[in-house]
Amino acid sequence: MKYRIESDFLGDKQIPNNAYYSIQTARAVENFPITGEKTHPELIRSIALIKKAAAKTNAEIGLLDESVSIAIRKAAEEMELGMWDNQIVVDAIQGGAGTSLNMNINEVLANRAHELLKGTKEGQSVVSANTQVNMSQSTNDVIPTAVHLTLLNMAGRLCAVLKRLHEQLVIKENEFDDVIKMGRTHLQDAIPIRLGQEFGAYACVIKRDLNRIEKAVQQLNTISIGATAIGTGLNARGDYREKIIDYLIEETNYPLENAENLVDITQNTDRYTEISSTLKILAINLSKIANDLRLLASGPLTGFNEINLPARQPGSSIMPGKVNPVIPEVMNQISFQVIGNDHTISLASEAGQLELNVMGPVMVSNLLxxxxxxxxxxxxxxxxxxxxITANVEHCRELVESSVGIVTAINPHVGYEVASKIAKEALATGVSVRSICLREGYLSEKELDIILDTKEMTEPGIAGLELLRKTVRIS
Known part of the structure; x- marks a missing residue:
């Protein structure tokens, strides 16, 4: 490989001739061989968009030569298309609060702009990464603004799939509305419930998660572009701040606005912790649902076997015919990762000092x-x-009919003591609760039909209340 020599105030360094990045990027690559993961492509796109808007704004207010502005904007458009992803080589987690990432992009855009202007990448660049590409900017306003734009995009996609999940859960709620099964508390038989009611509860919690996330991400429309290093706006003119945000609104269609207090938005990262907390709550709820599905589908012969999950792949390298609940399992694992990410984000947010939180890279990496x-x-x-998902309807009903749990529905009509006696005998002999009630004359066939009706047990109605008024048989 052939190299060129570049210099900065720390000294000289060899840079590969085919690289569009320069010396600051090379130093960062050397300093931060941490995760092996590069910058998320969507974050690169967002930074490139900001650089394009900055170049256009700086030219319009008379700070940047028009030809240089056009070259930078062309290079930034190429970066938005992903053409230079292989040149963004700094590690996702880095010291310096994102300066390495900002400079990696500045250097690539500067060298590509030079190439566009001169027709060659060779020679001393006529476009400066710091003076021209980074004009009116600081890492400390560019990176957070880019993060906000990226998260708005990603939140839109997450909310779309959550809406689809909610729709599917509602479909299952209706599909399974007449499937009676045993409800369980403490993993022990409790009282009957309809399978549709269980899925309806899942739909409700996912709807709340969706609402929480949509509300939390609205604050990402508030950005800090033009705040520069610590929120005082040094080196960024007022007309620059006004124009660049208009261009970003035009490009993104988001209702962006600059923060009222640029010092606040520069030093505080509570927006990230709030959004992360909504993702953690979502993860907890998804994991709980996944746990339930794995239990309900367990067996199939020695477990609950109340529902059937779609068979996605063979489940064992040694046991023929075994199928595992791999999709709920991966949902559990994703949830664990998100919960851990939230803890990291919380620690990093707390670790800020004075005018800047330098732990931004790990916060952003985990949030993305x-x-x-x-x-x-x-x-x-x-x-x-x-x-x-399909339901094993008959099996669910058999479990209800053979369970002592239905004695709870009889309890108000015969009293707790008699109901306890019935339950004890049913457990000891295996004789059904219905049969014991009929044999002992506690309740008639007609009364039991009302009391043990699927809807009556799971959604008490008028018939049960009328019966309770007339036939309380407590001795």
Whole structure:
């Protein structure tokens, strides 16, 4: 490989001739061989968009030569298309509050703009990464603004798949509305419930999650572009701040606005912790649903076996015919990761000092990952698990009829003491609660039909209340 020599105030360094990045990027690559993960492509796109808007704004207010502005904007448009992703080489987690990432992009755009102007990448660049590409900017307003734009995009996709999941759960709620089964508390038989009611509860909690996330991400429309280093706006003119935000609104269609207090938005990261907390709550709820589905589908012969999950792949390298609940399992694991990410984000947010939180890279890396894996996970959870669930209707009913749990429905009509006696005998002999009631004359066939009706047990109505008024048989 051939190299060129570049210099900065720290000294000289060899840079590969085919690289569009320069010396600051090379130093960062050397300093931060941390995760092996590069910058998220969507964050690169957002930063490139800001650089394009900045170049256009700086030219319009008379600070940047028009030809240089056009070259930078052309290079930034190429970066938005992903043409230079392989040149963004700094690690996702880095010291310096994102300066390495900002400079990596500045250097690539400067060298590409030079190439566009001169027809060659060779020679001393006529476009400065710091003076021209980074004009009127600081890492500390560019990166947070880019993060906000990226998260708005990612939140839109997450909310879309959550809406689809909610729709599928509502479909299952209606489909399973007449499927009676045993409800369980403490993993022990409790009282009957309809399978549709269980899925309706899942739909409700996902709807709340969706509402929480949509509300939390609205604050991302408030950005800090023009705040520069610490929120005082040094080196960024007032007309620059006004114009660049107009261009970003035009490009993104988001209702963006600059923060009222630029010092506040520069030093505080509570927006990230609030959004992350909504993702954590979502993850907890998704994991709980996944746990339920794995239990309800367990067996099939020695478990609950009340529902059937779609068979997605063979489940064992040694046991023929075994099929595992792999989609709920991966949903659990995604949830664990998101919960851990939230803890990291909380620690990093607390670790800020004075005018800047330098822990931004780890916050952003974890937040972007949470959005990405939740979006992918919810999609497969909905498409490969929820949509194809079927109910083992007869098995569910048999478990209800053979369970002592239905004695709770009889309790108000015969009294707790008699109901306890019935339950004890049913458990000891295996004789059904209905049979004992009829044999002992506690209740008639007609009364039992009303009391043990599917809807009556799971959604008490007028018939049961009328019966309770007339036939309380407590001795």
């Amino acid at each position: 990952q949470s959005f990405a894996i939740l979006t992918n996970g919810v999609h497969v959870f909905s498409a490969f698990a929820i949509e194809g």
